[in-house]
Amino acid sequence: xxxxxxxxxxxxxxxxxxxxxxxxxxxxxxxxxxxxxxxxxxxxxxxxxxxxxxxxxxxxxxxxxxxxxxxxxxxxxxxxxxxxxxxxxxxxxxxxxxxxxxxxxxxxxxxxxxxxxxxxxxxxxxxxxxxxxxxxxxxxxxxxxxxxxxxxxxxxxxxxxxxxxxxxxxxxxxxxxxxxxxxxxxxxxxxxxxxxxxxxxxxxxxxxxxxxxxxxxxxxxxxxxxxxxxxxxxxxxxxxxxxxxxxxxxxxxxxxxxxxxxxxxxxxxxxxxxxxxxxxxxxxxxxxxxxxxxxxxxxxxxxxxxxxxxxxxxxxxxxxxxxxxxxxxxxxxxxxxxxxxxxxxxxxxxxxxxxxxxxxxxxxxxxxxxxxxxxxxxxxxxxxxxxxxxxxxxxxxxxxxxxxxxxxxxxxxxxxxxxxxxxxxxxxxxxxxxxxxxxxxxxxxxxxxxxxxxxxxxxxxxxxxxxxxxxxxxxxxxxxxxxxxxxxxxxxxxxxxxxxxxxxxxxxxxxxxxxxxxxxxxxxxxxxxxxxxxxxxxxxxxxxxxxxxxxxxxxxxxxxxxxxxxxxxxxxxxxxxxxxxxxxxxxxxxxxxxxxxxxxxxxxxxxxxxxxxxxxxxxxxxxxxxxxxxxxxxxxxxxxxxxxxxxxxxxxxxxxxxxxxxxxxxxxxxxxxxxxxxxxxxxxxxxxxxxxxxxxxxxxxxxxxxxxxxx
Numbered sequence: 001x002x003x004x005x006x007x008x009x010x011x012x013x014x015x016x017x018x019x020x021x022x023x024x025x026x027x028x029x030x031x032x033x034x035x036x037x038x039x040x041x042x043x044x045x046x047x048x049x050x051x052x053x054x055x056x057x058x059x060x061x062x063x064x065x066x067x068x069x070x071x072x073x074x075x076x077x078x079x080x081x082x083x084x085x086x087x088x089x090x091x092x093x094x095x096x097x098x099x100x101x102x103x104x105x106x107x108x109x110x111x112x113x114x115x116x117x118x119x120x121x122x123x124x125x126x127x128x129x130x131x132x133x134x135x136x137x138x139x140x141x142x143x144x145x146x147x148x149x150x151x152x153x154x155x156x157x158x159x160x161x162x163x164x165x166x167x168x169x170x171x172x173x174x175x176x177x178x179x180x181x182x183x184x185x186x187x188x189x190x191x192x193x194x195x196x197x198x199x200x201x202x203x204x205x206x207x208x209x210x211x212x213x214x215x216x217x218x219x220x221x222x223x224x225x226x227x228x229x230x231x232x233x234x235x236x237x238x239x240x241x242x243x244x245x246x247x248x249x250x251x252x253x254x255x256x257x258x259x260x261x262x263x264x265x266x267x268x269x270x271x272x273x274x275x276x277x278x279x280x281x282x283x284x285x286x287x288x289x290x291x292x293x294x295x296x297x298x299x300x301x302x303x304x305x306x307x308x309x310x311x312x313x314x315x316x317x318x319x320x321x322x323x324x325x326x327x328x329x330x331x332x333x334x335x336x337x338x339x340x341x342x343x344x345x346x347x348x349x350x351x352x353x354x355x356x357x358x359x360x361x362x363x364x365x366x367x368x369x370x371x372x373x374x375x376x377x378x379x380x381x382x383x384x385x386x387x388x389x390x391x392x393x394x395x396x397x398x399x400x401x402x403x404x405x406x407x408x409x410x411x412x413x414x415x416x417x418x419x420x421x422x423x424x425x426x427x428x429x430x431x432x433x434x435x436x437x438x439x440x441x442x443x444x445x446x447x448x449x450x451x452x453x454x455x456x457x458x459x460x461x462x463x464x465x466x467x468x469x470x471x472x473x474x475x476x477x478x479x480x481x482x483x484x485x486x487x488x489x490x491x492x493x494x495x496x497x498x499x500x501x502x503x504x505x506x507x508x509x510x511x512x513x514x515x516x517x518x519x520x521x522x523x524x525x526x527x528x529x530x531x532x533x534x535x536x537x538x539x540x541x542x543x544x545x546x547x548x549x550x551x552x553x554x555x556x557x558x559x560x561x562x563x564x565x566x567x568x569x570x571x572x573x574x575x576x577x578x579x580x581x582x583x584x585x586x587x588x589x590x591x592x593x594x595x596x597x598x599x600x601x602x603x604x605x606x607x608x609x610x611x612x613x614x615x616x617x618x619x620x621x622x623x624x625x626x627x628x629x630x631x632x633x634x635x636x637x638x639x640x641x642x643x644x645x646x647x648x649x650x651x652x653x654x655x656x657x658x659x660x661x662x663x664x665x666x667x668x669x670x671x672x673x674x675x676x677x678x679x680x681x682x683x684x685x686x687x688x689x690x691x692x693x694x695x696x697x698x699x700x701x702x703x704x705x706x707x708x709x710x711x
Contacts, residue, residue: 041106041135041154043143044377044412045314045365050423052467052481053520054138054535054567056081065628067128068657069670070176070187070704072232074123077153079632079655081136082585083567085609086634086682087123089215089223089699091230091263091294094120095606095683099138100563100589101150101516101539102487108157108257110300110320114355115147116387117399117492121230121326121353125298126259127208127239129172129191131155138567140485140518140539142429142463145381145408149485149516149541157257160202160245161195167711169194169206174706178216179671184234185702187213193241204243211236214269217281217697218678224271224282224696227329230294237263251309257302264295265329273692276645281680281697291330291350292392299323313366322357330393338444341394349391351398353492359383373416377427381408389492399492400440400454406433412465421471426464431486433459433513437495437505447499455506459513461486477524485516489545493556510558516541532570539563546591546607560592562599563608582615593641601641605686610648611635628657634682645689651679651698665709676701 038045039055048055058080066076074093078084084103085096097103105112105122113122137152144152161168171192178185193206215223215233225231239262245255267289274282302320330350337344363379383406389399412427438454467481494510505511522535544561565587573579589603616630636650654674660667677698684696 039135039137040109040156041137041144041152043363043379044414046375046414046423049471049477050414050416050420050425050469052423052425052469052479053141053483054522054533054537056136056138058134058136060132063128063131063134064668064708065657065659068659068668068704068706069655069672070174070702071128071672072124073126073128073131073134073155074153076128077134077136079630080583080614082569082583082612082614082632083138083565083587083609086612088226088681088683088696089232090226090696091124091232091235091265091296092120092226093123094229095687096120096123097607097609098136098150098153099537099539099565100587100603100608101140101485102147103136103150103153104144104146104148106144106152106154107259107300108302108304109144109154109318109361110257110302110322111145111147111357111359111383112298112300112322112324113147114324114353114385114387115488115490116355116385116402116404117353117389118490119326119328119353119389121296121324124232124237124263124296125261125300125324126155126157127191127210127237127241127261129208130157130193130206130239130241130259132158138535139483139520139537140516141465141483142431142486143410143412143427143465145383145431145486146404146406146433147487149487149514149539157241157259158193158195158204158206158243160243160255161197161204163197165197167194167196170708170710172706172708174704176702176704177213178220179676179701179703181216181220185213185216187211189706195243200247202245204241206241208239208241209237214284215699215702218673218676218700219697220700221281221697222269222284223699224274224693225265225269225284225289226694226696227271227289227294228331228333230296230326230328231265232263234268235263235265237261252307253305255304255306257300257304259298259300261298262296265289265293267293271693274695275692276690276695279680280695281684282693282695289329290348292327294329295325295327297325310364311366312369313364315364316362318361320357320359320361322355324355325352326354327352327392335443335445336391338394338396340444347394349393349396351389352392353387353389353399355385355387357383357385371415373420375414375416377410377412377414379410381410382406387492389496396443397440398443399496400437402491402495403436404433404488404491405436406431408432423469425468425481426466429463429486431459431461431463431513433461435459435488435491435505435511440495442496442498446497450498450501450503452495452498453504453506455504457506457508457511461513461515463515475525475527478522479524480521481519483518483520485514485518487514487516487545489514489543489558490556497556510556512543512558514541514543514545516544529573530571532568534566534568536566537564544591546603557591557593559595560597560599561589561603561607562591563587563589563603577620579618580616582613584611584613585609586611602639604639604642604646605648605683610637610650610682624661626659626661630655637686639686643689646686648682648686649680651677653677653679653698665707668704668706668708670704670706672702672704673698673700
């Protein structure tokens with residue numbers, strides 16, 4: 001724990017400076033009170049002050065600010081949360097972690113992630129225009145089921161229209177372009193949403209369309225397109241969203257949410273290799289990209305029922321479905337070669353990952369009358385996830401159809417003591433899981449192709465959590481917690497990589513679950529217009545799932561991993577017009593690569609984020625004009641036990657947003673990478689030594705001009 005202690009000391013020093021100069025923060029809205037926010041992703045109707053973990057709520061105003069920079073929903077999270085990895089600015093978010101582990105993405109509680117074959121496309125399943133707030137729960141937990149080893153990112157969609165109000169909504173038009181290279185850098189977006197309350201019935205509907213231009217780096221070179229994993233630049237997306245609700249009685253409500261999102265590359269550019277040795281990044285040249293273009297095609301639906309008067313508590317039920325298909329770019333990759341189809345080195349193919357989910361969540365929460373201050377949450381979750389990955393041009397199976405079936409009863413207790421100054425919580429979740437895989441054959445590149453016997457292995461895990469919060473003095477809260485997370489180790493990667501004969505699914509231990517233990521302690525302080533927090537955490541697992549690059553393809557290494565770190569944030573509002581703030585995170589992660597029971601090598605950039613400092617300032621120049629300036633410092637890092645070529649040099653990014661509230665609407669001007677920093681993206685700089693095709697630069701200075709009108 002010496003590393004954690006030194007980083008904690010550094011963070012305390014940073015926090016002390018913030019208190020002395022009260023100028024740091026992470027919440028943009030000085031009127032926001034976290035205690036009044038019910039975090040739906042936590043599934044408990046508790047005030048923020050009673051939750052023994054780090055929680056961040058990104059509100060509608062903050063989302064609007066970040067999307068005024070042309071940012072995606074996941075980039076908004078990455079910009080504001082320092083322990084979230086820098087985004088790759090690509091369609092794939094592989095290597096983007098929260099506290100060094102994969103988060104579970106949700107839309108109104110519906111899981112978007114694909115843990116059975118984690119292709120890291122779950123950040124792009126809904127347009128940010130339809131998101132009212134983002135709830136981020138830090139650290140491993142199992143309250144939402146499989147996948148949240150790093151935490152939970154829940155996109156909460158547009159709320160129902162105000163009761164009795166007429167039609168209301170907003171429309172938006174944006175254009176984005178590189179500040180010095182127009183032409184093919186120009187992109188645009190149109191979006192609208194409208195809702196009305198009809199009495200007992202209310203309806204909300206919206207649509208969004210976006211065409212993205214080509215990205216340019218700080219030296220005005222085209223950024224290389226990622227033709228294999230998929231890219232955001234040179235792409236088109238459209239989305240439709242709807243929500244309908246009916247108040248059956250004063251206590252009972254039925255609500256339906258539907259969301260469909262599609263994004264597809266245009267294929268107008270091809271990648272041109274850079275040169276890592278001289279620092280020349282990968283770029284793009286005009287040309288028709290071969291094959292079917294990378295895409296995301298996502299549909300989600302949830303039918304929710306709430307009854308606030310059942311046995312003195314609230315009953316909630318949700319039935320959900322999720323259908324996802326992600327196409328990846330093609331190539332003559334070694335993994336795809338098969339001499340029985342075409343001469344080695346000539347076979348062009350590409351894959352598509354598919355996941356179909358169906359499940360329900362049922363829970364009841366209420367007070368336990370005989371014991372004052374005691375409340376309980378009890379429930380039952382069920383999930384069926386069918387996932388497979390095929391090679392779409394030759395009709396081969398890369399990942400066999402794998403069905404995940406789980407049933408998980410759970411119980412959570414919370415005890416309020418001393419007029420709410422002390423809150424004790426604890427809970428259990430019992431996961432019963434069955435994996436169903438038929439007999440299959442791996443690709444020829446895996447040692448000639450292996451026949452693997454199918455099976456139905458089952459797993460049972462009892463997951464626990466316990467925590468406490470205590471109001472030391474008015475405004476100062478201390479908390480501590482232990483929580484376990486549960487996920488699968490990217491079963492698809494593991495199964496497709498079998499290259500030894502005589503294997504069967506029932507006894508193949510590498511598909512066993514990943515169980516993470518998360519320990520956290522923290523302090524939160526609020527007094528007047530100043531608030532600050534500090535948290536220290538440690539996450540460990542005996543059999544993790546580290547991504548390892550093998551022949552150009554990431555596979556899974558089942559190794560023990562340990563991650564520890566600290567996070568600091570603070571905010572101060574000098575007056576009604578000036579707010580300053582910031583946040584800092586420092587993480588360290590190691591893995592046991594030789595299976596001797598001791599961690600011996602640093603996690604690389606595909607598995608952990610860099611240390612980062614965020615600073616921001618906001619001012620209301622007039623009632624009609626507001627400005628925001630934000631800066632992020634990504635600190636340099638060396639990875640012990642990794643190639644020196646993967647060392648991270650670090651970089652600084654500055655963004656600015658101005659909003660003029662005119663009579664016809666809000667006019668926004670956002671400038672991303674204001675200083676036109678020329679840099680290599682974190683993932684490219686730290687994970688692919690010797691790969692000149694994936695040496696991607698980050699986006700240079702980019703301007704977004706928009707108009708939003710509310711009615």
